[in-house]
Structure formats: C-alpha cells, structure tokens
Amino acid sequence: QQNVQQSPESLIVPEGARTSLNCTFSDSASQYFWWYRQHSGKAPKALMSIFSNGEKEEGRFTIHLNKASLHFSLHIRDSQPSDSALYLCAPQGLTFGLGTRVSVFP
Amino acid sequence: EAAVTQSPRSKVAVTGGKVTLSCHQTNNHDYMYWYRQDTGHGLRLIHYSYVADSTEKGDIPDGYKASRPSQENFSLILELASLSQTAVYFCASSPGQGVTGQLYFGEGSKLTVL
Numbered sequence: 001q002q003n004v005q006q007s008p009e010s011l012i013v014p015e016g017a018r019t020s021l022n023c024t025f026s027d028s029a030s031q032y033f034w035w036y037r038q039h040s041g042k043a044p045k046a047l048m049s050i051f052s053n054g055e056k057e058e059g060r061f062t063i064h065l066n067k068a069s070l071h072f073s074l075h076i077r078d079s080q081p082s083d084s085a086l087y088l089c090a091p092q093g094l095t096f097g098l099g100t101r102v103s104v105f106p
Numbered sequence: 107e108a109a110v111t112q113s114p115r116s117k118v119a120v121t122g123g124k125v126t127l128s129c130h131q132t133n134n135h136d137y138m139y140w141y142r143q144d145t146g147h148g149l150r151l152i153h154y155s156y157v158a159d160s161t162e163k164g165d166i167p168d169g170y171k172a173s174r175p176s177q178e179n180f181s182l183i184l185e186l187a188s189l190s191q192t193a194v195y196f197c198a199s200s201p202g203q204g205v206t207g208q209l210y211f212g213e214g215s216k217l218t219v220l
Contacts, residue, residue: 001165034208043196043211044149088149093207094139095165098148 002027006089006097013104019076021100023089026070030092033065035074038086038099047087048074079104109133110212112197118218125184127215129197137200138180139164139209140172142193149196155180187219 003026013019021035032051036044050056050063050072057063060079065072072091076083079102086099110131119125131138139154151164153172161172169191171183184191195215200207 036209043213044209045211046208049208090209093209094151094154096149098146 002030002092002095004089004091004095004097006087006100008100009098010101011103013079013102015079015081015104015106017079017104019079019083019102019104021074021076021087021089021102022071023073023091023097024071025091027092028067028070030067032091032093033063033072034090034093035063036088036090036096038088040085044088076102081106110197110199110210112195112212112215114215115213116216116218118220119184119187120220121188123187125187125191125217125219127182127184127195127197127217129180129182129212130178131180131197131199131210132178133199133201133210134177135199135201135210136177137202137207138174139198139200140170140180140182141196141198142166142191143196143214144193152182152195184217187217189219192217192219 005024007022034049035047037047038044050065060077062075081104088099089097113128140152141149155161155174173181197212198209
C-alpha cells in the first residue's frame with residue numbers, strides 16, 4: 001500500500017507570498033500524480049496533475065515531480081485569501097496524504 | 107461539469123442501527139468510490155466499483171458493504187453502525203481508473219453515530 005506523507009501540516013502565509021507544499025510517496029512505480037484542493041466544508045476538487053518528471057505550470061500554480069527522490073510539490077505564487085484550503089496530494093490517484101492546511105491572511 | 111450527488115447530506119444514527127448512504131452520478135463514469143474523511147486520517151478508500159453489480163474492497167472495508175445496482179448509483183451500507191464510524195463520507199466518480207483519471211467528488215455526507 002502506498003505510503004504518502006505531506007508537509008508541513010499547516011501554513012499561515014500573508015497575501016501575495018509564495019506557498020510551497022511537499023508530498024513524498026513510497027511506490028516508485030507511481031505514474032500519475034494529483035493535487036486536490038478542499039475548501040472548508042466542501043468536497044475535494046482536482047487542482048492539477050502531472051504524469052512525468054519535471055515541472056508543470058498553470059496560472060499561479062506549479063507542480064514539480066521528481067520520481068527518483070519520490071517527491072512532488074505544489075507551489076502557489078501570489079497567494080490569495082481564496083487559496084485558503086486543505087491541499088491533498090494523491091500519487092497514483094486513489095491514495096491521499098493527510099493534507100496541508102493553508103491559511104492566507106490579507 | 108461532472109455531477110455527483112449524495113444523500114442524505116447529514117444523518118444521526120444510533121449504535122447498532124443500519125445506515126445507507128446513497129450516491130448518484132450523471133457523468134456516465136464507469137468508476138465510483140466511497141471514501142471517509144476523519145481528522146488525522148485524511149481520505150481513506152472504503153469500497154469502489156468499476157461496473158454495475160460488482161464492488162471491490164478498498165483500504166478500510168471492514169464494517170462496510172457497498173452496492174452498485176446501476177452505473178449511476180452506488181450505495182454504502184453500514185449494517186451495524188458503531189461510534190468509530192462517525193465521519194464525513196465522500197462519494198466520487200471517475201471516467202477511467204482513478205490512478206489516471208480525475209476524481210469528481212460529491213459534497214459529502216456527515217454521519218454521526220450516537
């Protein structure tokens with residue numbers, strides 16, 4: 001069974017700052033990597049995915065994947081209060097980490 | 107956008123009672139899933155299904171049954187509800203196997219067992 005660890009557990013950042021979230025996984029055969037975002041009291045919603053080593057950018061969000069080090073990360077540029085949420089990583093799609101709770105204050 | 111609806115959205119049950127959580131999707135997706143979410147444990151997969159009339163065990167199936175009578179509907183059944191099953195339950199669907207396909211979640215069903 002995939003072992004997924006996320007760090008940090010929580011983050012408090014000022015509006016406009018860069019936010020970095022980390023995810024490590026144990027199954028080196030993992031091929032598909034997803035980040036989900038869950039606002040308080042709402043359903044998780046897919047944010048971004050990456051299927052090969054490297055970097056992928058969509059707007060203010062960037063994913064980095066390094067399969068050799070079993071690590072992938074999510075970076076948020078110019079963080080906004082609306083980015084305040086629980087961020088969940090899902091290497092190989094079905095197994096989720098515990099999440100990182102991000103709070104962005106104005 | 108994909109639509110997954112759950113019912114009831116909130117339920118209070120007594121220990122030892124039977125609880126059925128229902129999920130309906132209008133996306134024509136083959137795969138459906140039931141997860142529970144608890145503080146400190148994150149989202150954990152209970153059961154899933156990739157075709158009608160068939161279900162598969164996930165990571166934490168004990169104490170739960172599932173039923174997929176049609177492609178659109180997927181139910182989670184707690185025959186004898188226990189205090190430890192108090193949680194928020196999410197149903198999800200995906201067009202392909204979840205490892206590649208995006209999961210579309212319902213809004214959740216909050217279950218409190220007293």
